[in-house]
Amino acid sequence: MSTVTPDTVSTETAYVTAGRAGRRRRDRSVDPIPWWQWVIGIAVAVYFILPTVFVIPMSFGTASSFQFPPKELSLDLYVNFFTNPKWIGSLGNSLLVAVLASLLATTVGTAAALGLHQLTGRLSRFVRTILMVSMVTPAIVVAVAVYISFLQWRLVGSIGGYVLAHAAIGVPFVLVSVTSALGGFDPKLLRASASLGASPWRTFLRVTLPLISRGVLTGAVFAFVTSLDEVVIALFLRSPLFQTLPVQMYNAVTVEVDPTIAAASSLVVVTVTLLLLVPLLVRRPKKRR
Amino acid sequence: MTTTPVTDAPATSTRQGTQIRLERVTKDYGLANPAVDDITLTIDPGEFMTLLGPSGSGKTTTLNLIAGFESLSAGTISLNGADVGKLPPHKRDLGMLFQNYALFPHMTVAQNVAYPLRERRMPRDVIARKVQEVLELVQLPDRDDNYPNQLSGGQQQRVALARAIVFDPKALLLDEPLGALDRNLRGALQAEIRRIHREVGSTFVFVTHDQEEAMNLSDRIALFNTGRIEQVGSPEELYRKPETLFTARFLGDSNVFELGGGVSGSSVGWEGSTWAVDPSTVSTHPGVLSDAALVVRPEDLGIVASAAKAPAGSNTVSAVVTDVEYMGSYRTAMLALGPSGVKGRARLDAFDSTLSIGDEVVAFWRPERQRLVAA
Numbered sequence: 241m242s243t244v245t246p247d248t249v250s251t252e253t254a255y256v257t258a259g260r261a262g263r264r265r266r267d268r269s270v271d272p273i274p275w276w277q278w279v280i281g282i283a284v285a286v287y288f289i290l291p292t293v294f295v296i297p298m299s300f301g302t303a304s305s306f307q308f309p310p311k312e313l314s315l316d317l318y319v320n321f322f323t324n325p326k327w328i329g330s331l332g333n334s335l336l337v338a339v340l341a342s343l344l345a346t347t348v349g350t351a352a353a354l355g356l357h358q359l360t361g362r363l364s365r366f367v368r369t370i371l372m373v374s375m376v377t378p379a380i381v382v383a384v385a386v387y388i389s390f391l392q393w394r395l396v397g398s399i400g401g402y403v404l405a406h407a408a409i410g411v412p413f414v415l416v417s418v419t420s421a422l423g424g425f426d427p428k429l430l431r432a433s434a435s436l437g438a439s440p441w442r443t444f445l446r447v448t449l450p451l452i453s454r455g456v457l458t459g460a461v462f463a464f465v466t467s468l469d470e471v472v473i474a475l476f477l478r479s480p481l482f483q484t485l486p487v488q489m490y491n492a493v494t495v496e497v498d499p500t501i502a503a504a505s506s507l508v509v510v511t512v513t514l515l516l517l518v519p520l521l522v523r524r525p526k527k528r529r
Numbered sequence: 530m531t532t533t534p535v536t537d538a539p540a541t542s543t544r545q546g547t548q549i550r551l552e553r554v555t556k557d558y559g560l561a562n563p564a565v566d567d568i569t570l571t572i573d574p575g576e577f578m579t580l581l582g583p584s585g586s587g588k589t590t591t592l593n594l595i596a597g598f599e600s601l602s603a604g605t606i607s608l609n610g611a612d613v614g615k616l617p618p619h620k621r622d623l624g625m626l627f628q629n630y631a632l633f634p635h636m637t638v639a640q641n642v643a644y645p646l647r648e649r650r651m652p653r654d655v656i657a658r659k660v661q662e663v664l665e666l667v668q669l670p671d672r673d674d675n676y677p678n679q680l681s682g683g684q685q686q687r688v689a690l691a692r693a694i695v696f697d698p699k700a701l702l703l704d705e706p707l708g709a710l711d712r713n714l715r716g717a718l719q720a721e722i723r724r725i726h727r728e729v730g731s732t733f734v735f736v737t738h739d740q741e742e743a744m745n746l747s748d749r750i751a752l753f754n755t756g757r758i759e760q761v762g763s764p765e766e767l768y769r770k771p772e773t774l775f776t777a778r779f780l781g782d783s784n785v786f787e788l789g790g791g792v793s794g795s796s797v798g799w800e801g802s803t804w805a806v807d808p809s810t811v812s813t814h815p816g817v818l819s820d821a822a823l824v825v826r827p828e829d830l831g832i833v834a835s836a837a838k839a840p841a842g843s844n845t846v847s848a849v850v851t852d853v854e855y856m857g858s859y860r861t862a863m864l865a866l867g868p869s870g871v872k873g874r875a876r877l878d879a880f881d882s883t884l885s886i887g888d889e890v891v892a893f894w895r896p897e898r899q900r901l902v903a904a
Contacts, residue, residue, distance in 0.1 A: 428631040431598055434618040435625035435702075436645035436692065446644075450635045 292509050299502035317503035327500060330488035334468055337399065337484060341406035342464035348407065349414025349463070350456055354448070356415075357422045368415070375412045379472040382409065387476040397479025405473045410463030417462065421455025458519040465512050546575030546732040547609050547699040549595060554604035556590050563602070564590045566756035572700075572734060574609075577726050579735045579743040582753030583779070589704060591753070592736045596702050597621050608699055624693035626706040630685040632677040638664070638688050639673035645696040663695040666725065683714040690725065700732035707742065719745055740780050744768070752776055768826075772814040773903045777824045784825045784866065784873035784892075786846075791818040792901050799823065800867045804844040807896045816903025829898040830875035832862060832890050839893040848873070850888040855879075864892060 299317050301310030321327045352371060356364050374382055386405045387396065395401030425448070433443040449456070471486035478487045485504065492498040549572040556565040565587040572578045580588035593599040595606060597618035606614050613621050632641050639660055646656040664670050667687040677685055686706060693701055703722070707715045723746055726733050737743055743750050744764040752759045752767060752775075760767060760776045771777035774785065786799045792811055796803050804823065811817060831839075832848070839845050849870070852863040860877040862884055875892060877884070884890070 426629070426631065428627050428629060429633060431596075431618070432625065432627060432631035432633075432689075433644075434598075435596060435623060437619050437622065437648040437696065438644075439617075439619050442648065447633055451633075 295502055295505045295509065298499075299506040301499065301502065317500050320500045321503045321507070324500070326488060327485075327504065330483055330485045331504075333399075333482055334485040337402040337406060338464045338467040340399075340403040341410055341467040342460050344403060344407035345410030345463040346414050346456060346460040349411045349459055350418050350452075352411070353415050353418035353422060353455075357419065371415055372412045374409050383473040383476045386473055390477065396477050397482055399482060401477050402474065402482075402484065405477065406467035406470055407463070409470065409473075410466050413462035413466060414456070414459030417459035418452055418455040421452040425451055454519060454522070457522060461515050461518055465515055468512065469508065546573075546730060548572065548574045549700060549732060549734065550605075550607045550610075551591070551595070552605045552607070554591070554594060554606060555602045556587075556594060556599060557602040563756050565594065567604070568756075568758055570751055570758060570761065572732060575730050575732055577723075577733045577735065577746060577748045579737060579747040579750045580753060581737060581740060581743040581750050581779075582759075584738060585755075586753035587756040588736050588738075588753045592702055592704055592734060595734065596623055596625055622696075622699045624696070624698035624701040626686070626689055626693050626701065626703040628705045628708045630677070630682075630689045630709075632685055632689055632692070634677055637674050637676055638669070638680070641677070641688055642692045642695055644692060649696060659695055660691075663691040666694075666728065667691045667721070682710050683718060686710065686718060687721070690722070694725070694729055694731075698731070700734060701729075703733065703735040705737055706735075707737075707739075715742075722746065744780070752779060754779075769900075770812075771824065771900060771902050772812045773816070774822045774824070777822075777900065777902050782827050782874060784827065784830060784864075784871075784875075786823040786866070786871065787904055788821045788823060790820065792821045793818070797821070797823060797901070799846075800869060802844075802846050802867065804899075805842070805896045806901065807899075810897060810899050811901045812903055814903040817901055820904045821901050822904040824900045824902055825894045825898065827861065827874045827876045829894050830873070831893050832875055832877070832884065833893060834890060836891045839891055840895075843893040843895050844899065845891050845893045848890050848892040850884050850886055850890060852886060853877075853884055864890075866892060 297309055300313045300315070302312060302314050302316055321331075352367075356368055359367075382405075386401075386408075390396045390401050390405070395404065429447050429451075430440075430443055433447050434440070438446065469486055470484075471490060474484045474487045475490065478484075483491075485508070489501050489504050492501040492504070551568055551570045554565055554568045554570075555563050557563040568587075568591065580591055582588045590599060594601060597613070597616060601614050604614075605612055608621070608623075633644065636644070642660045642663060643656050646659060651659075660673075661670070664673070667690050669684060669687045669691065672680065672684065672688075677688065680688065689706075706722075707718055710718060719742065722733075722735075735743075735746060747764055749761060749763055750767050751761045754775050760772050762770070764780075767776060768780050771780070774787075777783045778785070788797055788799055792806065795806055795808075797806055798804070812821075831843075833839050836845050836847075846867050848864040848866050850862055851865050854861040854863065857879070859879050860881060862875045862877055864873040864875060865871070866873045873892070
C-alpha cells in the first residue's frame with residue numbers, strides 16, 4: 241500500500257537532485273591570478289620555509305661541524321641522535337610529556353568549550369578571555385610565574401610539573417578548535433537524544449563527541465605540538481634528571497656545540513609537519529549509493 | 530494530497546495509550562507574565578491532542594514541560610497517574626518529533642532508528658527486526674544505508690517519526706513537525722501522521738500555530754492564549770461553539786459585531802439593529818454577561834437586495850459590497866457591515882456573479898447559526 245501520490249514522489253526526488261547538484265557546484269573567480277601575485281606569494285612562502293629546510297641537508301653532514309652545504313653525506317648525526325642516551329632520552333621525555341599534556345589539555349579544553357557553549361553573555365566572554373590569556377602572554381612571563389609557583393609546590397623538574405604547565409598552554413588551542421566545531425552543532429540533537437532515552441553522558445559519547453571530533457582532534461594535535469616544541473618553560477623546569485628535547489637542543493648549541501642538533505631539528509620539523517596534516521587527512525567516511 | 534485506504538482491521542497495537550495529566554502547571558521565567566500560567570489539562574489515553582495558539586502563547590513551553598526539557602515552576606505532570614515532574618527527559622519514555630527533524634547526521638537511517646533501541650540494550654536481531662518494521666510503517670524501506678543529508682525534508686521527517694515511535698514510547702510529542710515542509714508534502718505527511726496515530730494507538734500531543742493543521746488532525750484542540758488555555762474541545766466544538774472572541778477569531782473567519790455590553794433577555798442590539806438571540810448560542814463563559822460580541826461565520830451569512838427579501842425569522846444588517854473575490858469553488862463578498870462599516874465577509878456560490886462593488890445590500894443569518902461570545 242502506498243500513501244504517497246506520484247507527484248509527491250517526484251517532488252521529493254527533485255529535492256534530492258537539486259541538493260546534490262548544489263553541493264557539487266563551486267564558484268570560481270573569472271580572472272586568472274595575475275603573475276605578480278604568484279611572485280609575491282612564492283617569495284613569502286620561501287621566506288617562511290627556507291630556514292627550516294636548510295637544516296635538513298645539514299643533518300646529513302658529518303659529525304665534525306655545522307656546514308652548509310655538507311661536504312660529504314652521512315647518517316652519523318642520526319646514528320648519534322638515536323644512540324646517545326642524552327638525545328634519545330630527552331626525546332622520550334618530550335614525547336611522554338607531550339602525550340600526557342595534550343590528553344589533559346584536550347579533556348579540559350573540550351569540557352570548557354562545551355560548558356561555555358551553553359553559557360551566553362558577559363560571564364562566558366570573561367571566562368573565555370581568561371582561558372585564552374596564556375596565548376598572548378609573553379612566554380617568559382608565564383615561565384617565571386610557573387617557576388615561582390612550582391618551586392613552592394615542589395613540581396620543578398618533575399614530569400607532573402611539565403605536564404601541568406604544558407597542558408595549561410595547550411588548553412586555548414583546544415578551546416578555540418572545539419568552539420568552532422560546536423558552531424555547526426545543532427543543540428536540538430541533545431534533546432532528541434534525551435527523548436530517545438540516552439543519558440547526558442551517553443549522548444556526549446554517541447552524538448556530541450563524534451560530531452565535534454574534528455575539532456577535538458585538531459585541538460589535541462596543536463596542544464601536542466605546542467608541548468613538543470615548548471622551550472622557555474622547559475628551561476626553567478629542567479633538572480639533571482629530566483629534560484625535554486628542546487632543552488637538550490638548546491644545550492647542544494649554547495653549551496656543547498653538538499651538530500646532532502641538525503638531525504634533531506630535522507626530525508622535529510618533519511614530525512610536527514606530519515602531525516599538523518593529520519586533521520586535514522582525517523575525513524568522516526561517507527557512504528554513497 | 531491523499532488519504533490512506535487504511536484497512537478496517539482493528540489497530541495493530543496491543544498496548545493502551547497513556548493518560549497525560551497537567552495539574553495547575555506554571556512555568557515562570559521571571560518575566561512580566563508567566564510563559565505557562567496555571568494550566569490544567571487531561572489528555573486521554575490514545576487521544577490526538579493539539580496544543581494550538583499564536584507564537585508566545587505557551588504551547589511549546591507546555592510541550593517542553595511534558596518532555597522534561599523545562600522544569601516546572603509549580604504544578605504536577607503525571608503519566609498514567611505517576612508523577613514525572615522530577616524525572617529527567619531520558620527517563621520519561623516519551624517520543625519526540627522536532628521541526629528541524631533533529632536526525633543524527635553521522636548515523637545512517639538504520640542507525641538513527643536503532644538509536645533508542647540500542648540505548649535500551651535490546652538484542653541485535655530484535656533491533657534489526659523492529660527497525661525494518663517501523664521503516665515499513667513510515668513507508669521508507671530500502672533507505673537504511675542513506676545518511677540524513679541524502680534524503681529530502683519529507684523523507685527525513687519520516688525517519689524522525691520512525692525513530693520516535695520504534696521504542697513504543699508512552700506518548701509521542703510533536704513540536705511543529707511539519708513547519709519546515711512545503712505545502713504538498715505537509716498534506717501528505719498529515720495523512721501519514723493520522724494513519725500512524727490510528728495504527729499505533731498511542732497518545733499524541735501535537736503543537737502547531739496552524740489552525741487548519743489542528744482542525745485536520747486532532748481529536749481535541751487546546752487553544753492557548755498568553756500562557757493560558759482559552760478553550761478545549763473537538764475541532765467542531767471550537768469552530769461552531771467558541772466561548773470567547775479570541776477563539777472565534779483564531780479558528781476560521783468570522784463576522785464580528787462587538788455589542789459593547791452583556792447579553793440579557795431574548796434580543797441584543799447593535800448600531801440600531803435588533804437581533805433575536807437563541808439561548809443555545811450564548812457562550813457559557815461568564816464574560817458574556819458583561820461584554821459580549823456576536824459572531825457569524827461567512828458561510829452562514831446570506832445576501833439579499835432588501836430586508837423584505839430576507840427569510841422570515843432571520844437577523845439582518847445593512848451592508849455595502851466592497852469587493853468580490855473569485856476563489857474557484859466559491860466566491861467571497863467583502864462587506865462593510867452596518868452604519869459604521871465593520872469589515873466582514875460572506876461566502877457565495879461560485880456561479881453567483883450578480884453582486885458588484887458598491888452594491889447596497891442586506892446581509893442575513895439564522896439566529897441559531899450565530900454565536901454570542903465573551904469579547
